[in-house]
Amino acid sequence: MTVTAREQEPGSTYTVHPGADGAGVVRRTVLPGGLRIVTETMPTVRSVAFGIWAGVGSRDESHQEAGASHFLEHLLFKGTPKRTALEMSSLMDAVGGEMNAFTAKEYTCYYARVLDSDLPLAIDVVSDMVTASLIESQDVEAERGVILEEIAMHDDDPTDAVHDEFAAALFGDAPLGRPILGTVESISSLGQERIAGYYRDRYVAPNLVVAAAGNLDHDEVVRLVAAAFEASLGDAGRPPNTPRIEGAGAEVNPGVRSLDRPTEQANLILGTIGITRTDERRFALGVLNAALGGGMSSRLFQEIREKRGLAYSVYSYNSQYADTGTFGVYAGCLPAKVDEVLAICRDEVAKVAGGGITADELERGKGQLRGSFVLGLEDTGSRMSRIGKSELVYDSLLSVDDILARIEAVTLDDVRAIGEEVLGRPMTLSVIGPFEGRDFSL
The missing domain is CATH 3.30.830.10 (Metalloenzyme, LuxS/M16 peptidase-like)
Structure with a gap:
C-alpha cells in the first residue's frame, strides 16, 4: 500500500517495508507542515548516512535564474547564525565524517556520512545549513568566482561538455536543455537578492525529504530532525511560491x-x-x-x-x-x-x-x-x-x-x-x- 504525505496523518509513523530480523526496515514519518522523514535500519553496520533532499533542480529555473540551484548548493555551506563555514567543516572533520552535496536536473541533495554515534551531530549540522543559511553578499561574490571556475573546468573536459551539448540539441532552450551549472552570463548576473528569494521560496517543508540509513533508531531520528527544524516549520505548511517549470518538450529535435x-x-x-x-x-x-x-x-x-x-x-x-x-x-x-x-x-x-x-x-x-x-x-x-x-x-x-x-x-x-x-x-x-x-x- 502506498501512503502519500497528504494521506498520512501528521506526526504519525508508517512502516513502508517491514524488512527481516530488524534489518532493512523502512519507516516514514510526516511532521506537521509536511516535512517527510524516511529511514532504513541497517543494524550490522557502524555508520549512518544522513541526507536532506530538496525537490528543486536546474529544470525549475527561469532564464534569469539559470544556475541558481547549483549556486545555492554552494552557498549553503558558507555559514549560518549558529556556526561559520569553518566551524561546520571542523566539526565533521573532528569525527572523521564526510559532508557534501550535489545538484541534478530535478533535485538537490545535502548529505553526511558519520559513525552511528555521531548521527546527532550530522543531523544538527546538515539541518542547520539547509534551514538557516545566511546567503550573504560577500559569500555570493566569493562563490561566483568558484562557480565560474567550475564552468570553465567543465567546458574544458569534452567528455562532460558533450552531454550538455546533447541536452541542448535535444531539448533546445527548454529548462532540461540548459546546463546544471548555468552559463557564464547567467552566473555573472545572479545577485544576492534573487538567490536568497529562490532559497526562501523553494526550501520549504513540503519540498524537502529527510532520509537516513544505517545503524539508527527511527524515532530518535524523528526527534532530532523535529528539533533541528523547529524554527523553520512555523510556515512550513505553505506550498512553494513558484511551481516546477514543466514543458521540457516530448517532441524530438532531430x-x-x-x-x-x-x-x-x-x-x-x-x-x-x-x-x-x-x-x-x-x-x-x-x-x-x-x-x-x-x-x-x-x-x-x-x-x-x-x-x-x-x-x-x-x-x-x-x-x-x-x-x-x-x-x-x-x-x-x-x-x-x-x-x-x-x-x-x-x-x-x-x-x-x-x-x-x-x-x-x-x-x-x-x-x-x-x-x-x-x-x-x-x-x-x-x-x-x-x-x-x-x-x-x-x-x-x-x-x-x-x-x-x-x-x-x-x-x-x-x-x-x-x-x-x-x-x-x-x-x-x-x-x-x-x-x-x-x-x-x-
Whole structure:
C-alpha cells in the first residue's frame, strides 16, 4: 500500500517495508507542515548516512535564474547564525565524517556520512545549513568566482561538455536543455537578492525529504530532525511560491550540434527522447540498454572496441525525468575514425529498433541489471539515496525483491516493443572535436 504525505496523518509513523530480523526496515514519518522523514535500519553496520533532499533542480529555473540551484548548493555551506563555514567543516572533520552535496536536473541533495554515534551531530549540522543559511553578499561574490571556475573546468573536459551539448540539441532552450551549472552570463548576473528569494521560496517543508540509513533508531531520528527544524516549520505548511517549470518538450529535435575544439579525441552522443521515470516499461528499457551498450559483452562494446579497436570508451545510457527522458549512445575516438564509429552506432541502434535482442542478450541484460542494482546498495550512502530519492520523486518505494521481480518479468516482446518505440525515433547527434566547417548532418 502506498501512503502519500497528504494521506498520512501528521506526526504519525508508517512502516513502508517491514524488512527481516530488524534489518532493512523502512519507516516514514510526516511532521506537521509536511516535512517527510524516511529511514532504513541497517543494524550490522557502524555508520549512518544522513541526507536532506530538496525537490528543486536546474529544470525549475527561469532564464534569469539559470544556475541558481547549483549556486545555492554552494552557498549553503558558507555559514549560518549558529556556526561559520569553518566551524561546520571542523566539526565533521573532528569525527572523521564526510559532508557534501550535489545538484541534478530535478533535485538537490545535502548529505553526511558519520559513525552511528555521531548521527546527532550530522543531523544538527546538515539541518542547520539547509534551514538557516545566511546567503550573504560577500559569500555570493566569493562563490561566483568558484562557480565560474567550475564552468570553465567543465567546458574544458569534452567528455562532460558533450552531454550538455546533447541536452541542448535535444531539448533546445527548454529548462532540461540548459546546463546544471548555468552559463557564464547567467552566473555573472545572479545577485544576492534573487538567490536568497529562490532559497526562501523553494526550501520549504513540503519540498524537502529527510532520509537516513544505517545503524539508527527511527524515532530518535524523528526527534532530532523535529528539533533541528523547529524554527523553520512555523510556515512550513505553505506550498512553494513558484511551481516546477514543466514543458521540457516530448517532441524530438532531430539534428546536429557540433562544437569545434582542438582536441585529440572526438566525443559524440547519438540519442533521442526516452521515457518517464514512472513508466512501467523502464525495466524493459534497462535490459535493452544493458544489451546494447551496458557492459563488455554488449553489442556496441564488442563491435566498436573489441572487434575493431576504434574506441576506448563506448556505452549507452538512459535517464528518466518527471515527464520525459533521454536515451543515448556515447563514444570517444580519434577524429579520423568518427565516421566509422558513428556508422556502427547508427547500425546497431537500427538493428535493435527493428528486431530487438536475442534470448541470450535478454538473460545477460537481466543479470547485469539485477547485479548492478543489488551491488549498488551495499553501503549506507546508496541506501539513503534510494529511499530519499524514491520518497521525493516516486509514488511509492518498491522493495528490492519487487524490483528484482520486475526485472525478471521482462520478456523479449517487451524489449522489442520499447526498442521499436524509443530507438525508432529520429536521432539527435552532438559532436565535439577538431571538425571546423564539418557538416555532420550529411
